[in-house]
Amino acid sequence: MKKILVTGATGQVGSEITMALRQKYAGENIIAVGHSRQPSSELADTGPYITLDVRDQAALIKAVKDNQVDTVFHLASLLSAVAEKLPQKAWDINMNGLLNVLETARMMRCAVFFPSSIAAFGYQTPALNTPQDTIQRPNTMYGITKVSGELLCDYYQQRFAVDARGLRYPGLISYKTEAGGGTTDYAVEIFYAALQKKSYQCFLKADTQLDMMYMPDAVNAAIGLMQADVEQLSHHNAFNVTAMSITPEQLSTEIKRHIADFTISYKIDPVRQAIADSWPKHMDDRCAHQEWGWQPEFTLSAMVEEMLEKLAVKLSKQ
Ligand code: AKB
Numbered sequence: 001m002k003k004i005l006v007t008g009a010t011g012q013v014g015s016e017i018t019m020a021l022r023q024k025y026a027g028e029n030i031i032a033v034g035h036s037r038q039p040s041s042e043l044a045d046t047g048p049y050i051t052l053d054v055r056d057q058a059a060l061i062k063a064v065k066d067n068q069v070d071t072v073f074h075l076a077s078l079l080s081a082v083a084e085k086l087p088q089k090a091w092d093i094n095m096n097g098l099l100n101v102l103e104t105a106r107m108m109r110c111a112v113f114f115p116s117s118i119a120a121f122g123y124q125t126p127a128l129n130t131p132q133d134t135i136q137r138p139n140t141m142y143g144i145t146k147v148s149g150e151l152l153c154d155y156y157q158q159r160f161a162v163d164a165r166g167l168r169y170p171g172l173i174s175y176k177t178e179a180g181g182g183t184t185d186y187a188v189e190i191f192y193a194a195l196q197k198k199s200y201q202c203f204l205k206a207d208t209q210l211d212m213m214y215m216p217d218a219v220n221a222a223i224g225l226m227q228a229d230v231e232q233l234s235h236h237n238a239f240n241v242t243a244m245s246i247t248p249e250q251l252s253t254e255i256k257r258h259i260a261d262f263t264i265s266y267k268i269d270p271v272r273q274a275i276a277d278s279w280p281k282h283m284d285d286r287c288a289h290q291e292w293g294w295q296p297e298f299t300l301s302a303m304v305e306e307m308l309e310k311l312a313v314k315l316s317k318q
Contacts, residue, residue: 001071001111001226003029005064007054007101008075010034012188013115013169013218015043015177017073020219022047031067035076040177054097057104064108071226073113074101080119080275082181083142094145095152102156102164111163113226116150116238118170118211118279119143119183130280132240132287140275150238157236165225166237168283170211172218173303175311183275187212187251191307194255194262195315203269206249209281211242214298214306221294228292235287243296244303245282254304 004021008014009032019042021030027047032039039049048067052059054076064072076097083090098114105112121130122138136147146168153164171184179185186202193200213221221241230236252264288294298306 001025003031003067003069004071004073005031005033005067005069006073006075007033007097008077009043009049010037010039010177011075012174012177012179013172013215014073014075015040016174016215016219017075017222018043019046020223021073024223031063031069033063033076054100055092057100060100060104061107064104064110069108069110071111071113072101072105073222074098075115077115077145078142079180079182080140080142081183081185081272083145084140084271084275087141090141091145094142095148098149098152102152102162105162105164106156106160111165111226112153112156113222114149114153114164114166114237115222116146116166116168117142118168118283119275120146120150120168120238121278121280123278125280127281130240130283132235132284139278143278153237163230164237165233167221167225167239167241167288169218170213170242170283172213172215173307174215175307175314176215183272183279184210184212186248190248190251190255190264191311192315194259195308195312198259198261199263199265200252201265201267202248203267203272204248204276205268205273206266207247208273208276209245209247210276210279211245211281211283213241213243213296214303217243217296217298220297221288224294225292233291235291239288239291239294240283240285241288241294242283242285243298244300246300250300251304254300255308258304258308
């Protein structure tokens with residue numbers, strides 16, 4: 001990886017992967033691509049920034065060609081809750097965007113990183129210790145685009161020798177860029193509410209157990225997988241990765257250890273609850289450990305401590 005283009009660079013994951021890659025490979029080698037959100041000054045000032053729609057293949061090819069890109073981290077996507085509101089648009093952005101990225105990679109000989117998700121599973125999947133290779137029948141549009149994306153990446157890797165690799169991310173928790181449109185967003189919102197109001201009304205039930213991960217681990221997982229020796233990989237795409245498996249109640253109990261008068265209440269959103277209920281509670285990520293050395297750093301307590309500390313600093317500056 002010498003010249004990298006990151007789509008979705010203004011989003012929750014893209015913004016942090018872009019900055020981590022810029023620190024590692026120097027700002028001018030990492031081309032950030034955004035579309036609907038304005039870039040932060042950090043993103044715009046530390047390296048090249050291009051506005052383009054991933055559905056515009058000509059613009060994508062031009063960006064890759066002009067910048068001699070050899071690797072694309074494709075983070076542009078609509079998330080689960082918004083995709084249920086706008087299913088046709090979600091298919092268009094998530095699938096046509098990915099197809100354009102893979103076609104560009106085929107033509108320009110680039111490697112591709114594609115994030116799949118716990119959403120690629122469904123009710124028929126074993127919810128506990130979800131195997132790496134198992135039944136995948138998601139019933140949400142987001143999940144359908146994720147499982148289709150996994151298959152498309154496999155196809156381009158096998159049919160055209162595109163070095164396409166990917167992970168199945170759990171819910172991601174971070175303080176730098178706000179999440180938007182996801183079902184696991186409660187696990188980010190709760191920190192803002194705890195610091196600003198000392199109370200949070202959660203849209204998922206107290207005992208909704210889902211895999212989660214703190215953003216620094218998510219960034220390391222993506223970069224670690226792309227740096228792995230291809231000879232070591234028997235899977236290329238859709239590696240299960242997780243760091244913790246928690247419920248809203250457990251997360252609020254951990255927050256209360258730092259903010260004693262914090263309270264949580266529940267007002268269930270049936271759409272997001274149904275989405276969460278269709279997802280695994282805890283994935284088995286041993287393949288990622290074995291094939292490329294995946295190892296998360298942050299436990300629940302370490303993540304909560306750092307989130308509260310860093311978010312408090314951020315909020316105090318606003
Ligand atoms: C979402 O909630 O939609 C995402 C995901 C789990 O992929 N955070």
